[in-house]
Amino acid sequence: MRQLTPEGQQIINNIAQRTNFSSDAVFSMLQSVINGNGSMAQFNHPEFGGSGQWMRGGMIMLGDMFNNGLKNSVGNLCQELANLIANQPNLIQSGSFQSQSQGNQQQGNYGGNQQQQNNSGATEAVSLFVPPPAGSSGNWWPAGLQFPNSTGAQNNVRYAYFATIRRLAIEVNGQVTLYDTLDHQIGGFSQQQSVGGSITFTSQYGLVDVKTLPIISIDNVPVQTPNHPQPSSMNTPLTNQDANIFDALEKLAALKDKGILTDAEYSTKKAELLARL
Numbered sequence: 001m002r003q004l005t006p007e008g009q010q011i012i013n014n015i016a017q018r019t020n021f022s023s024d025a026v027f028s029m030l031q032s033v034i035n036g037n038g039s040m041a042q043f044n045h046p047e048f049g050g051s052g053q054w055m056r057g058g059m060i061m062l063g064d065m066f067n068n069g070l071k072n073s074v075g076n077l078c079q080e081l082a083n084l085i086a087n088q089p090n091l092i093q094s095g096s097f098q099s100q101s102q103g104n105q106q107q108g109n110y111g112g113n114q115q116q117q118n119n120s121g122a123t124e125a126v127s128l129f130v131p132p133p134a135g136s137s138g139n140w141w142p143a144g145l146q147f148p149n150s151t152g153a154q155n156n157v158r159y160a161y162f163a164t165i166r167r168l169a170i171e172v173n174g175q176v177t178l179y180d181t182l183d184h185q186i187g188g189f190s191q192q193q194s195v196g197g198s199i200t201f202t203s204q205y206g207l208v209d210v211k212t213l214p215i216i217s218i219d220n221v222p223v224q225t226p227n228h229p230q231p232s233s234m235n236t237p238l239t240n241q242d243a244n245i246f247d248a249l250e251k252l253a254a255l256k257d258k259g260i261l262t263d264a265e266y267s268t269k270k271a272e273l274l275a276r277l
Contacts, residue, residue, distance in 0.1 A: 008128035011084070019077050021047055026077065033081045035156050041078055042156050054078040088128060141169035142178055142220050154191050157199065161186055170199065170210065176220075179213040205244035 004012065004027070012030065016023040025047040032041035033054075044051040049064030052074070060075045141148070141160045145167060148160035160169045163186070168179040184203035191199050199210040215223045249270065256266040 003130040005127050005130050007126045011126070011128065015077070015080060019073060019080075021073075021077065026081075029074075029077060030081050030085070032156060033078055034085055035153055035158060037153055038082045038085050040154075048074050056082060084128075140171055141176060142217065145169065152189060157191055159189060159199075167216070168210070168213065175218065177218050178216040179210065180216055181213060184208065184213075205248075208244075 009023075012026050013023050015021075016026045019026070021029075025045050028045050029041065029043055029048070032043040036042065036054075038056075040053070040055045042051075042053050049062040049067060049070055052060065052062040054060045054075060056079070058075070060071050060078075062071055062074065064070055139145075139160075140158070145160070145162055145165070148169075149163040151160045152158065156173055158171050161181075162168070163181075166181045166183075168181050168186070170177050170179070184201070184205065187202045189199065189201045200207050201210065202208070217223055252261070252266060252269055255261045256263070261269070
């Protein structure tokens with residue numbers, strides 16, 4: 001978790017005093033608003049009535065759904081924190097689950113400046129968070145992965161996709177899980193609009209749940225995963241990926257019957273698809 005600077009802690013304390021929330025609650029909401037790119041937040045804190053969601057423009061949902069006074073206070077807090085981090089652009093992800101950033105460079109998620117006046121009336125920069133150590137990139141994904149092809153964030157989740165080395169890093173509430181993307185060519189991510197909602201992505205096989213991917217590590221600790229079992233009978237439940245492969249096999253057979261594929265081409269592609277089961 002990122003560490004506040006003394007100036008940043010004072011800003012949080014001032015907001016807490018003014019809004020009648022604790023500093024811990026305000027800091028928790030700050031993290032949620034940052035993860036929501038400054039335009040939304042998905043949170044879970046007892047001072048906010050448990051779990052809830054906020055979106056810029058006035059939409060707010062609380063576990064304590066009939067407490068209109070609390071809704072107003074939480075909504076005002078979220079808006080103030082959104083305005084705060086708007087002056088610190090490096091805190092905001094460059095992409096989202098619906099609109100990912102593409103390229104070979106990624107800025108660190110630290111830093112950013114909050115402007116305040118000094119005694120002479122001039123403005124000076126105030127950083128909310130302590131910058132990463134010298135020589136550190138400040139990237140949240142596991143070391144050694146270089147630069148992702150795309151990144152994004154939504155609510156309490158952010159991801160970094162490394163297409164070249166077939167790796168996907170996803171951070172949920174501070175825990176970073178690294179996945180093997182196998183032969184998926186990922187085109188986009190989405191998340192269910194609920195606390196703890198599942199994360200899915202689209203690839204050449206259709207819509208796939210992230211949970212079906214092999215896990216490489218959790219918080220940089222390697223995870224041993226067993227080999228995927230082969231279906232032993234027709235009663236074995238099929239995963240989304242298996243179902244997509246069977247659909248592809250049927251389409252492949254149709255192309256062969258129409259003469260679009262030769263017998264050799266059909267056999268080669270069929271073997272490739274069956275190897276994925």
